[in-house]
Amino acid sequence: MNRTFNAVLFMLAISIVYAQQAGLSHQSMEELILNQGYPLEVHEIETEDGYLLTAYRIPYGKDKASNGKSVIVQHGILCSSAAWVISRPDQALGFLLADGGYDVWLTNSRGNTYSRKHKTYDTSSAQYWDFSFHEMGYYDLPATIDYILEKTNETQLFYIGHSQGTTQFFAMASTRPEYNAKIRHMSALAPIAFLDHTRGTVRTLGFFASVLQKVAWLLNLHYILDQSFVMSFIERTACRQTAITRPICDNILFLIAGYDSQELNVTLVPVITSYTPAGASVKQLLHFSQLLHNNEKFTLYDYGEKYNVFHYGQNTPPQYDLSKVTAPVMLHYAYNDWISGVQDVDKLYTHLPNSKRKVVGFDFFNHLDFMWARDARQLVYDDVLDIMSQY
Ligand SMILES: *[C@@H]1O[C@H](CO)[C@@H](O)[C@H](O)[C@H]1NC(C)=O
Numbered sequence: 149m150n151r152t153f154n155a156v157l158f159m160l161a162i163s164i165v166y167a168q169q170a171g172l173s174h175q176s177m178e179e180l181i182l183n184q185g186y187p188l189e190v191h192e193i194e195t196e197d198g199y200l201l202t203a204y205r206i207p208y209g210k211d212k213a214s215n216g217k218s219v220i221v222q223h224g225i226l227c228s229s230a231a232w233v234i235s236r237p238d239q240a241l242g243f244l245l246a247d248g249g250y251d252v253w254l255t256n257s258r259g260n261t262y263s264r265k266h267k268t269y270d271t272s273s274a275q276y277w278d279f280s281f282h283e284m285g286y287y288d289l290p291a292t293i294d295y296i297l298e299k300t301n302e303t304q305l306f307y308i309g310h311s312q313g314t315t316q317f318f319a320m321a322s323t324r325p326e327y328n329a330k331i332r333h334m335s336a337l338a339p340i341a342f343l344d345h346t347r348g349t350v351r352t353l354g355f356f357a358s359v360l361q362k363v364a365w366l367l368n369l370h371y372i373l374d375q376s377f378v379m380s381f382i383e384r385t386a387c388r389q390t391a392i393t394r395p396i397c398d399n400i401l402f403l404i405a406g407y408d409s410q411e412l413n414v415t416l417v418p419v420i421t422s423y424t425p426a427g428a429s430v431k432q433l434l435h436f437s438q439l440l441h442n443n444e445k446f447t448l449y450d451y452g453e454k455y456n457v458f459h460y461g462q463n464t465p466p467q468y469d470l471s472k473v474t475a476p477v478m479l480h481y482a483y484n485d486w487i488s489g490v491q492d493v494d495k496l497y498t499h500l501p502n503s504k505r506k507v508v509g510f511d512f513f514n515h516l517d518f519m520w521a522r523d524a525r526q527l528v529y530d531d532v533l534d535i536m537s538q539y
């Protein structure tokens with residue numbers, strides 16, 4: 149079984165139990181940052197296609213020292229800016245960067261908990277949810293980069309992405325190559341472009357994509373797995389506190405999720421699950437599932453032959469031209485990451501003209517450990533900051 153996916157189930161299981169017993173103590177992004185004694189600004193960024201995104205800025209760290217350089221930290225699928233500030237300040241990437249002198253911008257992709265807004269579209273409409281990681285790269289990132297550069301009067305900034313946060317960067321840098329010049333350096337944590345060697349349950353679930361597509365069409369469903377979904381799941385299912393089935397439910401959940409990561413801080417699990425999953429569009433999930441059996445290609449969304457002609461003027465979706473990603477990139481990857489497979493990272497490395505790679509020095513490090521491992525600082529973040537200090 150896929151350990152990463154098991155970890156996700158494990159977290160869900162534990163969180164359901166915690167949520168029922170303790171009631172969710174959910175802090176806002178403002179509280180998460182201000183309560184730790186860091187400064188905060190909240191910014192709303194409008195994209196070319198009318199989406200309104202929320203970015204949380206920690207302009208400097210506790211000692212107020214600043215090197216005048218900005219960095220975007222971009223979360224992955226189903227996550228949010230909260231991912232970078234829920235651990236202890238000496239463990240969380242958001243705080244470590246601020247204390248390292250950086251002007252930190254924790255961004256949120258369209259559709260997630262903090263960026264579910266549009267100038268004209270209703271956020272439950274099909275129009276609103278008609279996006280995948282492509283639009284997050286093509287629209288969200290350029291709008292965010294330009295906004296920050298204008299605010300700071302700088303010409304370049306740093307970028308750190310995790311998982312889908314790297315995919316959307318590659319989508320941007322290959323389709324709007326002029327943005328490469330605005331990037332000092334990009335750190336790719338658990339990079340994703342090719343998904344041919346993704347293992348385990350995530351791959352198995354990928355085979356159900358066509359079912360998802362049909363069900364979504366039948367139910368007129370445009371997005372899934374957001375916060376209100378998780379809460380209503382807890383309330384409505386056999387797992388609710390008062391259900392006779394409750395003990396069975398607990399045991400089954402723990403059986404499925406019988407997983408223990410050395411790097412996972414169990415205390416943090418209920419906190420993590422009170423912010424995750426943060427919502428994704430059906431199209432976004434389908435786009436990723438297409439990459440799972442794509443014959444080693446990193447392509448735009450596949451609408452099917454007929455509609456591909458309409459969208460792209462050809463039968464098949466075009467490939468992202470990775471040779472246009474000229475910004476300096478460091479690929480941070482891990483042997484036990486079942487989603488971002490080592491062979492796929494190798495392939496990405498050979499396609500990127502200006503990239504280096506570094507494997508995490510702990511064999512059991514997994515996809516989620518890049519955000520929440522107890523030793524993420526020693527194993528990854530110290531390297532990231534060290535590399536950034538050279539640019
Ligand atoms: C686990 O997380 C909690 C809450 O952030 C923290 O207080 C504790 O020190 C962490 N433990 C380890 C071993 O990192």
Ligand SMILES: *[C@@H]1O[C@H](CO)[C@@H](O)[C@H](O)[C@H]1NC(C)=O
Nearest residue numbers: 297298299300301302303304
């Ligand atoms: C922005 O930078 C330019 C060139 O470095 C400088 O001429 C200008 O005065 C700066 N503007 C502000 C508002 O700091």
